[in-house]
Amino acid sequence: MNRVTINEVAKRAGVSKSTVSHVLNKTRAVEEPTRQKVLKAVEELGYRPSLVARSLKSKRTNTAGLLISDVSNPFYPDVILGVEEVAFTEDYSIFLCNTNYDLERGLKLVQSLVDKSVDGIMFMSSSMSMEMVQEAVENRIKVVVLDWEESNLQEMASTITINFEIGIQQAIRHLVESGHRRIAHISGPLNLWTARVRKNAFLKALEQSGVDPSQAVIIEGDLRIEGGRKAFEQLIKLTPRPTAVVAANDLTALGVIWAARNAGLDLPKDLSVVGLDDIDLASKVSPSLSTIALPRREIGRLAMRTLLEMIAQGKDAEKSRLTVDTTFVLRQSTERVR
Amino acid sequence: MNRVTINEVAKRAGVSKSTVSHVLNKTRAVEEPTRQKVLKAVEELGYRPSLVARSLKSKRTNTAGLLISDVSNPFYPDVILGVEEVAFTEDYSIFLCNTNYDLERGLKLVQSLVDKSVDGIMFMSSSMSMEMVQEAVENRIKVVVLDWEESNLQEMASTITINFEIGIQQAIRHLVESGHRRIAHISGPLNLWTARVRKNAFLKALEQSGVDPSQAVIIEGDLRIEGGRKAFEQLIKLTPRPTAVVAANDLTALGVIWAARNAGLDLPKDLSVVGLDDIDLASKVSPSLSTIALPRREIGRLAMRTLLEMIAQGKDAEKSRLTVDTTFVLRQSTERVR
DNA sequence: TTGAAAGCGCTAACAG
DNA sequence: CTGTTAGCGCTTTCAA
Numbered sequence: 001m002n003r004v005t006i007n008e009v010a011k012r013a014g015v016s017k018s019t020v021s022h023v024l025n026k027t028r029a030v031e032e033p034t035r036q037k038v039l040k041a042v043e044e045l046g047y048r049p050s051l052v053a054r055s056l057k058s059k060r061t062n063t064a065g066l067l068i069s070d071v072s073n074p075f076y077p078d079v080i081l082g083v084e085e086v087a088f089t090e091d092y093s094i095f096l097c098n099t100n101y102d103l104e105r106g107l108k109l110v111q112s113l114v115d116k117s118v119d120g121i122m123f124m125s126s127s128m129s130m131e132m133v134q135e136a137v138e139n140r141i142k143v144v145v146l147d148w149e150e151s152n153l154q155e156m157a158s159t160i161t162i163n164f165e166i167g168i169q170q171a172i173r174h175l176v177e178s179g180h181r182r183i184a185h186i187s188g189p190l191n192l193w194t195a196r197v198r199k200n201a202f203l204k205a206l207e208q209s210g211v212d213p214s215q216a217v218i219i220e221g222d223l224r225i226e227g228g229r230k231a232f233e234q235l236i237k238l239t240p241r242p243t244a245v246v247a248a249n250d251l252t253a254l255g256v257i258w259a260a261r262n263a264g265l266d267l268p269k270d271l272s273v274v275g276l277d278d279i280d281l282a283s284k285v286s287p288s289l290s291t292i293a294l295p296r297r298e299i300g301r302l303a304m305r306t307l308l309e310m311i312a313q314g315k316d317a318e319k320s321r322l323t324v325d326t327t328f329v330l331r332q333s334t335e336r337v338r
Numbered sequence: 339m340n341r342v343t344i345n346e347v348a349k350r351a352g353v354s355k356s357t358v359s360h361v362l363n364k365t366r367a368v369e370e371p372t373r374q375k376v377l378k379a380v381e382e383l384g385y386r387p388s389l390v391a392r393s394l395k396s397k398r399t400n401t402a403g404l405l406i407s408d409v410s411n412p413f414y415p416d417v418i419l420g421v422e423e424v425a426f427t428e429d430y431s432i433f434l435c436n437t438n439y440d441l442e443r444g445l446k447l448v449q450s451l452v453d454k455s456v457d458g459i460m461f462m463s464s465s466m467s468m469e470m471v472q473e474a475v476e477n478r479i480k481v482v483v484l485d486w487e488e489s490n491l492q493e494m495a496s497t498i499t500i501n502f503e504i505g506i507q508q509a510i511r512h513l514v515e516s517g518h519r520r521i522a523h524i525s526g527p528l529n530l531w532t533a534r535v536r537k538n539a540f541l542k543a544l545e546q547s548g549v550d551p552s553q554a555v556i557i558e559g560d561l562r563i564e565g566g567r568k569a570f571e572q573l574i575k576l577t578p579r580p581t582a583v584v585a586a587n588d589l590t591a592l593g594v595i596w597a598a599r600n601a602g603l604d605l606p607k608d609l610s611v612v613g614l615d616d617i618d619l620a621s622k623v624s625p626s627l628s629t630i631a632l633p634r635r636e637i638g639r640l641a642m643r644t645l646l647e648m649i650a651q652g653k654d655a656e657k658s659r660l661t662v663d664t665t666f667v668l669r670q671s672t673e674r675v676r
Numbered sequence: 677t678t679g680a681a682a683g684c685g686c687t688a689a690c691a692g
Numbered sequence: 693c694t695g696t697t698a699g700c701g702c703t704t705t706c707a708a
Contacts, residue, residue: 003477005685016695021687028688031693051453052393053685056700061390063433063454072415072618080409084436088443093450095401096434098422105426112431115389116401139341225622258622280410284563284596286624343701354679359703366704369677391701394684679708684701691696 004045013041024049055117064307065095065113065121067106067132073223074279075249075296079124082300090308092119099125107132114139120307123148123157126192126223133157142310142317144303147194158306158320160299162194164276165201167292167326168246171274172205174328175244179337180272184217184242186231186252195223198248198276217242221252228255236263243272243337250275250282250291257285257333268335278329287332294326342383351379362387393455402645403433403451403459405444405470411561412617413587413634417462420638428646430457437463445470452477458645461486461495464530464561471495480648480655482641485532496644496658498637500532502614503539505630505664506584509612510543512666513582517675518610522555522580524569524590533561536586536614555580559590566593574601581610581675588613588620588629595623595671606673616667625670632664 010017015034022028023038030038041047055061066083068076080096087094095113099106106125110132113121120142123133128148133156136143143157153159175183185202188195203213219234221227228247232255235242247253253275260267267273267287275282278293302322310317348355353372360366361376368376379385393399404421406414418434425432433451437444444463448470451459458480461471466486471494474481481495491497513521523540526533541551557572559565566585570593573580585591591613598605605611605625613620616631640660648655 003685007685017686018688018696019694022694025687029693034694048449048453050394050455050685052390052399052455053700054687055390056388056394056685056702057687059700061454065431071409071418077410077415080434081436084434088447091450093403093433093435093454095431096418096422097431098419109426111386112429115386116399116431117388117390254622261624281619284592285622286599341701345701355702356680356704357678360678363703367677372678388701391684392703394686394701395703397684677708680706682703682705684703686700687698689696689698692694 003050004047006047006049009038009041009045009047012045013037059117060119060311061117062091063093063095063116063118064304065097065110065118067097067099067109067121067123067125069101069125069127070098071096073251074281075277076124078296079300079303082297082302083122083304084300085297086301086304086308092304092308099127101125101127103127103129107135110135114141119311120144122146122303122307124303126188126194128193142307144306144310146299146303147197149193154319156319158310158322160302160306160322160324162294162299163323163325164198164292165204167276167294167328168198168201169205169208170328171246171290171292172202172209172211174330175246175272175274175334176209176211178272178334180244181211182217182240182242182244183211184219184235184245186219186221186228186245186247186256188221188223188248190220195248202246221248221255223249223252225251225255225258228252229259230255232256232259232263244274244334245271246274246276248276250277250279250289253289253291253333254281254285257287257289268333269338272334272337274328274334276326283331290331290334291329292326293329295324299324341388342385344385344387347376347379347383347385350383351375397455398457398649399455400429401431401433401454401456402642403435403448403456405435405437405447405459405461405463407439407463407465408436409434411589412619413615414462416634417638417641420635420640421460421642422638423635424639424642424646430642430646437465439463439465441465441467445473448473452479457649458482460484460641460645462641464526464532466531480645482644482648484637484641487531492657494657496648496660498640498644498660498662500632500637501661501663502536502630503542505614505632505666506536506539507543507546508666509584509628509630510540510547510549512668513584513610513612513672514547514549516610516672518582519549520555520578520580520582521549522557522573522583524557524559524566524583524585524594526559526561526586528558533586540584559586559593561587561590563589563593563596566590566595567597570594570597570601582612582672583609584612584614586614588615588617588627591627591629591671592619592623595625595627606671607676610672610675612666612672614664621669628669628672629667630664631667633662637662
């Protein structure tokens with residue numbers, strides 16, 4: 001009734017347990033007859049090696065942590081699927097951790113992953129601190145960080161950077177070509193690095209399209225629907241009112257759209273809205289959302305692949321610098337200004 | 339640079355490692371001065387016990403698996419949050435596994451969880467097999483199953499059952515009172531137990547509201563948007579055409595709504611649609627979706643709590659039978675028939 | 677009140 | 693080619 005161990009297999013096969021270990025791991029040559037005896041015993045007893053025992057010895061657990069802000073943020077599910085897709089092929093299991101946008105909670109989660117000796121951690125929460133990364137690295141845990149930058153991060157972790165500039169540029173160019181001049185931006189919380197990056201890309205894109213960025217309206221949101229709603233309340237009071245708004249993510253954009261509709265505006269006639277992320281929903285709401293798409297699933301795959309490479313390299317694994325591009329997707333929430 | 343072990347702590351504190359272990363786990367009385375020495379050494383060295391070593395001895399890993407169909411199905415994120423909420427308080431980490439609606443993949447994932455000696459598994463995928471449950475139970479792993487029933491499941495696992503009848507009844511009653519008589523149902527794949535349960539609840543509710551269930555139209559969907567679209571294609575061809583449809587889940591309902599809109603129907607005037615799940619989206623699309631709500635987050639909490647109880651009880655833990663209720667939520671996708 | 681020592685189930689270096 | 697043995701880092705008897 002108890003889990004069968006390597007000893008019982010060895011006994012049944014009439015060999016030593018090291019032989020059993022070796023045939024199972026193909027780690028040294030074994031005479032065919034002996035091999036067969038072992039395999040037979042394994043089969044008959046239904047033996048499955050205990051990974052925790054193996055981990056104690058080998059210092060590898062075949063597990064990795066994935067730290068995200070909040071699964072119910074539609075940005076993440078596809079990323080998770082990408083991670084799992086490659087994890088599965090390598091027999092890795094993924095600990096999913098939601099920081100709930102809370103730094104303290106995030107740190108506790110990381111510590112718990114460290115205690116469990118995961119082989120690596122993918123940091124994808126927007127709430128990040130160097131402390132978390134250090135905690136991992138000091139314990140020889142490989143780290144991949146999505147879309148974050150800090151002076152001394154580079155030497156500790158691989159990074160995946162999202163090139164927002166390119167997609168945002170396309171979006172702004174489209175808006176300007178459609179006659180928009182007063183274009184507002186609803187950013188994420190500006191204490192987040194990634195929010196600042198997007199904001200700066202926005203300003204830069206304005207300039208490149210010949211619009212004076214110093215006049216641009218920036219409203220700080222929270223990357224959620226509610227923030228979009230609130231931002232709209234401010235937006236509506238401005239004179240002259242912006243004719244277009246580029247939000248830091250799709251949820252914010254949807255918040256704007258729904259608030260605008262509640263306020264009796266006719267979208268996109270009265271206001272053009274651009275999101276960012278291209279979550280599933282974006283193509284399905286009405287009006288469908290023009291947005292800046294990013295390859296979420298591919299990001300997940302890349303992150304896990306990168307982690308596996310670092311793990312395979314061991315000790316002083318190289319840190320890779322990856323970049324993924326974004327693209328403007330034109331739908332119905334943007335229109336030529338009248 | 340290497341992880342510090344209990345031995346180094348013992349040496350530094352000038353005590354035996356068993357003493358260190360005991361003060362850390364408060365598992366036997368220790369003289370205050372000795373205790374302080376140990377604590378000091380722990381502090382100075384930044385010692386953190388290795389959970390994998392501990393697990394090898396104690397047979398508990400403080401990890402659990404959560405098997406779902408697919409994170410990008412909006413039913414799951416809230417459930418996950420509920421699970422994690424209680425897991426976090428007990429220092430449990432959760433392996434998230436997506437079966438992708440694939441039985442074979444599901445079994446492999448379960449085996450991998452078994453190999454990693456998780457303390458428990460929560461089965462919440464719609465693609466289930468007894469083989470998976472057995473695989474877990476045979477290895478003394480505690481099991482909680484959501485919304486599934488099989489003759490011999492009861493003795494192996496705790497179950498959480500969703501009482502669909504109550505919510506579906508409310509929905510049907512509302513439709514009938516609004517004048518609907520030709521009410522169709524788009525079910526999930528009828529090889530799934532839970533799809534059959536909902537279908538039967540639908541038929542029963544019709545009868546209770548005085549509509550002949552033998553005349554009812556049932557179309558099989560796939561619990562996804564695409565299935566809803568396809569079902570609509572069939573629906574539209576029927577004469578007489580149903581005036582209302584109750585879908586097996588919200589995604590299906592949305593598929594119907596969007597297909598109907600594409601086909602030029604005016605909703606809800608031309609067709610009343612009821613979903614099931616009350617995903618976030620339901621309240622936000624237009625027209626907003628009348629639906630049968632279920633307490634997703636609470637389900638997650640309950641599942642994890644149940645699992646923890648079983649784990650705490652050990653050996654012959656009691657299996658609990660829980661039920662959660664559903665409720666009809668009236669929004670704009672249903673209307674009085676004309 | 678504390679320590680020594682025997683494992684938990686594996687892997688791998690060493691010997692034969 | 694195979695077996696013996698020494699750990700991995702803990703917990704927990706058993707003795708002192």
